Structure formats: structure tokens, C-alpha cells
Amino acid sequence: MYAIPFLDLPPLRAASGTVRLPGSKSISNRVLLLAGLSEGTTRIHDLLDSDDTRVMIEALRTLGCEVRREGVECVVTGLGGRLHTREASLFLGNAGTAMRPLAAALSLLAAQEGGRFEVSGVARMHERPIGDLVDALSQIGCDIEYLGQEGYPPLRLAGGALRIDAPIRVRGDVSSQFLTALLLALPLASAGREITVEVQGELISKPYVEITLNLLRRFGIEVARDGWQRFVVPADSRYRSPGEIHVEGDASSASYFVALGALAATEAAPVRIEGVGEGSIQGDIRFVEAAEAMGARVRRGPNCLEVSRGAWPLRAIDLDCNHIPDAAMTLAVMALYADGPCTLRNIASWRVKETDRIAAMAAECAKLGAQVEEGADWLRITPPQHWKPAAIHTYDDHRVAMCFSLAAFNPLAGQRVPVRILDPKCVAKTFPDYFETFFAVVQADASDVPVITIDGPTASGKGTLASRVAAALGYHYLDSGALYRSAALAALHAHADLADEDAVAAVAAQLPLRFDPPRILLAGEDITERIRHEEIGLAASRISAYPAVRRALHALQLSFRRAPGLVADGRDMGTVVFPDAALKVFLTAPAATRAERRHKQLISQGFSANIDHLRQDLESRDERDRNRATAPLKPAEDARSLDNSALSIEASVQQVLAWWQARRPF
Numbered sequence: 001m002y003a004i005p006f007l008d009l010p011p012l013r014a015a016s017g018t019v020r021l022p023g024s025k026s027i028s029n030r031v032l033l034l035a036g037l038s039e040g041t042t043r044i045h046d047l048l049d050s051d052d053t054r055v056m057i058e059a060l061r062t063l064g065c066e067v068r069r070e071g072v073e074c075v076v077t078g079l080g081g082r083l084h085t086r087e088a089s090l091f092l093g094n095a096g097t098a099m100r101p102l103a104a105a106l107s108l109l110a111a112q113e114g115g116r117f118e119v120s121g122v123a124r125m126h127e128r129p130i131g132d133l134v135d136a137l138s139q140i141g142c143d144i145e146y147l148g149q150e151g152y153p154p155l156r157l158a159g160g161a162l163r164i165d166a167p168i169r170v171r172g173d174v175s176s177q178f179l180t181a182l183l184l185a186l187p188l189a190s191a192g193r194e195i196t197v198e199v200q201g202e203l204i205s206k207p208y209v210e211i212t213l214n215l216l217r218r219f220g221i222e223v224a225r226d227g228w229q230r231f232v233v234p235a236d237s238r239y240r241s242p243g244e245i246h247v248e249g250d251a252s253s254a255s256y257f258v259a260l261g262a263l264a265a266t267e268a269a270p271v272r273i274e275g276v277g278e279g280s281i282q283g284d285i286r287f288v289e290a291a292e293a294m295g296a297r298v299r300r301g302p303n304c305l306e307v308s309r310g311a312w313p314l315r316a317i318d319l320d321c322n323h324i325p326d327a328a329m330t331l332a333v334m335a336l337y338a339d340g341p342c343t344l345r346n347i348a349s350w351r352v353k354e355t356d357r358i359a360a361m362a363a364e365c366a367k368l369g370a371q372v373e374e375g376a377d378w379l380r381i382t383p384p385q386h387w388k389p390a391a392i393h394t395y396d397d398h399r400v401a402m403c404f405s406l407a408a409f410n411p412l413a414g415q416r417v418p419v420r421i422l423d424p425k426c427v428a429k430t431f432p433d434y435f436e437t438f439f440a441v442v443q444a445d446a447s448d449v450p451v452i453t454i455d456g457p458t459a460s461g462k463g464t465l466a467s468r469v470a471a472a473l474g475y476h477y478l479d480s481g482a483l484y485r486s487a488a489l490a491a492l493h494a495h496a497d498l499a500d501e502d503a504v505a506a507v508a509a510q511l512p513l514r515f516d517p518p519r520i521l522l523a524g525e526d527i528t529e530r531i532r533h534e535e536i537g538l539a540a541s542r543i544s545a546y547p548a549v550r551r552a553l554h555a556l557q558l559s560f561r562r563a564p565g566l567v568a569d570g571r572d573m574g575t576v577v578f579p580d581a582a583l584k585v586f587l588t589a590p591a592a593t594r595a596e597r598r599h600k601q602l603i604s605q606g607f608s609a610n611i612d613h614l615r616q617d618l619e620s621r622d623e624r625d626r627n628r629a630t631a632p633l634k635p636a637e638d639a640r641s642l643d644n645s646a647l648s649i650e651a652s653v654q655q656v657l658a659w660w661q662a663r664r665p666f
């Protein structure tokens, strides 16, 4: 996961390949709760592992459920419909699917059995309405207190005395989660009586209530319904675990990859999405129809989708999106590539989700150059005529961050601007590995992928500096020295004569090397530590003087240049391998300083070392590297030089990042 302040996406050109979706958030949290309320054990396959499910799991544990992760499976031992703990404070982050259903279940349990619970979340959760649910529960005698602002969490659920002698009325026009919460929880209070729930106002987001009914059925409870107005929970309903249950891939998360296919994949090399397909119980699967209306070509399988571009530019749409509130945000970004203005209607609920999503989508699309109009419950987007590089504010909203990754495909609209996603880690709410998954299926022109080179003599600290800069930017990292060291080790393994340039080059050309950061594997063997030994360093220095070896490793080095960007360290990164690098740094420090550092490093690793010998070695190595005929060690003409002898690592990293930032258009 990218736990960094921002992530810059280069202009992207194409997409293809296979994506395996994380589990559905809506299904995961419902199944966790139902399993937690059931008697006995439920084994859950492919449960989502994200912020929203973690807060649910923590809450269940606090309440006395046993929740065990066993690889991709999760095993829950439930409470059997009764409280094991009568007092607890539960922190529920920003998970609506945890806050609303747990508030309902704990209110009912506390009213029946006695108990006192507090539920709270992040600051934004305390701005997300819950009054309609509290009103419904108060009607039947639950004692609920607002601990902050009336109508919003945090809440104290403090007991009460249940009286259910009439239909329970609940408003359905702010969030469907209030009805969902009641339906999930009311079986707890159904002993000896059936319970009717009546929805007031037009129910929104109906397909989510269908997910609720579907999963209740899996847990043995058949709720009858009359249209979307009346729901009846049968008397004496009991949660019965199905034993095992499988969580589908998340259909809302699928929307980004459906869009990716529609924008940038060909029929011959589509984007294949595994985990949802035909027969999904999630309403957001119908995003596929909206994408098709815009021109996507979609092949549906039982548990997969294959998507490629059909019409181009995309066709503008005017759509009522009430049935797909989450996935519809993706349409707002697809609209940037449409042949006219797109209008998304009936989306008032966007205003009370992770952020005011109508305002957020409007503001960020406008930053990119789109013309945007908004109303209380609609949004209209006219594609940009001139795209502008933009730093996208994400408002701690996972969907804003994921949606705007799609804006990086502007080369397909004839432009070429990078897009900065601020606070990319907010995707952890539902899809912690979103960007890694995204980068695995997108392609950029190499010339659009930014490279930062850090060259310098041995022991100048360039490896530490480069890997830290790469981590700070979320870029790939190429340790070119490690390639030469690995080639040297491979040559020694192969008993090649190190004096024989062609023999060594032949080994280097066939290097079975794999980078699995931070590990380096040679033919499957972990050589990370082995190649750091002095004798391998000396051999590497020797073979790196051979032009044939340098040529053999050239293509391998170029292949590291992939979205979102690359930081490469070595001796000729800026001069030979990446002459068009956007920032070149040449690191220097006197041989005495470097010898001291190397000495400290070796001693701390438990090796013995003589500082004078180290210094002599460094000097003769510098001499050899500077004077070799091919790619000698020297600063590129356009390199910034950085003497780090008096700088901490942190200060050097900050200096390089400051130079980099000054070159960015944001």
C-alpha cells in the first residue's frame, strides 16, 4: 500500500491483463455480523481485508466473538444471538456498514438484556447521518443517546425496554443502510412475534437491501417484502450459520477496471476482471450496463468480466444512478472522455458519504479542465478541451482516489498531462492494494515514465538515498549495482573466467534474476546478502568495465522503467542508460568519509574490516570507474551535484525530493 503523501501518475496509454478483485465490502461486513450473531462457527472464504472489515472484526472481538484469520479464510464463532459482554466502546472508523448495523443490533440487545455500549468513528463518521435509524429504534423502546451532535454518531446505546406492537417506521431516502441495519438486527427481537418494518419516503440504493435479504436468507431468515415499502421479519427468526460462505469480489471496485477496459483495452488484449460476473448479488454489477451505454465492450462470464473499448470517444449519457450510488462515481471520470456532457442524476446520497461526493467530484474534475455543473442531487460534466495537470484532493474518500487514477489516460484524448493523487492510502477503506493492482495492468510510453537517476562512486550512500526517494514517491527502484554484482556472482557460479569478457557477457545476457523487493533472487536462490560481500563487489567492478557486459544488461535496466516512475542508482544511469531522466543527481563524498561509512556498516554486520584498506580500495575503485573506456563514472552534464558528507540521510532525501518537486507541474 502507498502510505505516502501523494502519488504521481504519468500519462497512460493502454491497459490489459488480469485483475483479481478483493472481496465485496458490503457482503463481507454483513456476513461478519451475521456470523457473529449466529450460533457456532462460520468459515468465510475470500473475506475483504481492509479498514472497513477490520473495524467490524475488532468490534466483534470486543463483543466476545472469536474471529480467526486462516490465510484467505476467516473463521467466526458467533454469540448465538445473546450478549457476552454488556459494556463496550466500539470504534468503527468510517464504515457505514459497521456503524449502522452494529448500532441497531447492540441497541436491541442492550434493551433486551441490559447493557451499555458506545459507538464512534472518525470525524467524518460523526458528520454522517444516523438520526433516521435512531428514530426507528427509539419508537420501539431502545434508549439511545447522542454523545455529540443530534442526529449523528457517536451514540450511547443504553438499554431501554422493547415494545414492538406496531410496524416500525424508518425513513429510506437518506441511506438504505438504516433499513438494512434494522433487517439484520430485528431477528434478535423476534421471539414470539413477527416484526414489520415500513419504509417512509422513497427508498434509495435498493440493490443494497437486496444484498441484505439475500444474506439473511443464507443465514436462515426469510424476510417477506411487499415492494420496497413493507418488510416482515418472521416470528422466532434465528440466525443459522451456513457453515461456510464465500464472499464475491467487490462489484464497486470492479468499476475502475471496467472503466479501464472501456478506455484503454483492445478486444484482443482486454482487461479481465476476476471475482464478479453474471449472477452477482451486488447491485453495482449493473455499472457494466452504464459502461456499455458509454461504449464499453463487455463479455460476461460466471465469475469474470472481460472489457475492452467499443466506441471512442465514449458516448455521453444522461443516467439515473440511484441504483449504483458507489460505482456511479466512476462514470463521472469516464465522462472526461465522452463526446459531450454527461449528466448523473438522483445521487443526493453522495453528499452524506465519505465526503460530499458531488462537491468533490465537481471540484476535482474542474481542476483537470472539465466544465462542471451541480445541483442538490445531480452532476453534469463536460469533457476538458485542454487538460490541466492537477493535484487531486481525495478528501479521505477511497473512491475519489480510485476514480481519478483513470484521469491519467488523457493521452487517449490527445493530451499529455500527469495526475497527482493526494493521500493515496485512503483507498485502504475498501481496496488497500488498489494502486499496485492498477499499475500491474496499465502501460505508459517509456518516454512518459519519469526517471530520477542517482549516480555516484562506491559507498557514497546512493543506494540508501535512491531507495528512500523511490519509497517516498511510490516509484520503482533499480539498483543497477546489484545487477552487476548479480552478474559477477552468476559468472563465478558458472566458473566463467572473469578475464574473459565474452564468457562473462554471455552469462550476463541470460541472467535468471528476479527482484522481489527487498530480496534479489538468482535462479530462485536468495542472493540479497551474498552479493554485498566485498569480493563480489570487486568482481562486479571488474566485469562492469566490459562493454559487452554493459550491453548485455542494458535492456534489463530499461525494463525497470514502468509506471508510475523509476529511481535508478548506479554509475552511468544519468549518462548512458537514462539520458533523458527528468532529474539527475550526482552524489559525492570524499573517499575518507565513504571509507568510514563502509567501515561502520561492515562492523555492524559483524564483518571485520580495516579502514585504511577500505579507503585504498575505494580510491582504486574510483580510479578504475572514472577511467574505464565504457560508461566511465562522471556526472551527467545536466546533473545536480550533492555532497552528502555533512548531510543526514533524511536531509539528502529531502533535498532530492525538493529538486524533484520543483520540476513537477503541480
Ligand SMILES: O=C(O)C1=C[C@@H](OP(=O)(O)O)[C@@H](O)[C@H](O)C1
Pocket: 025, 026, 027, 096, 097, 174, 175, 176, 177, 180, 204, 205, 208, 209, 325, 326, 349
Ligand atoms: O448497504 C451497503 O452495503 C451500502 C449501501 C450504500 O449506501 P446508501 O444506502 O447510504 O446509499 C452504499 O453507498 C454503501 O457503500 C454500501
Ligand SMILES: C=C(OP(=O)(O)O)C(=O)O
Pocket: 094, 095, 096, 097, 326, 353, 354, 399, 430
Ligand atoms: C459509501 C460508502 O461506504 P459506507 O459503507 O461507509 O457507507 C462507500 O464505500 O462508497
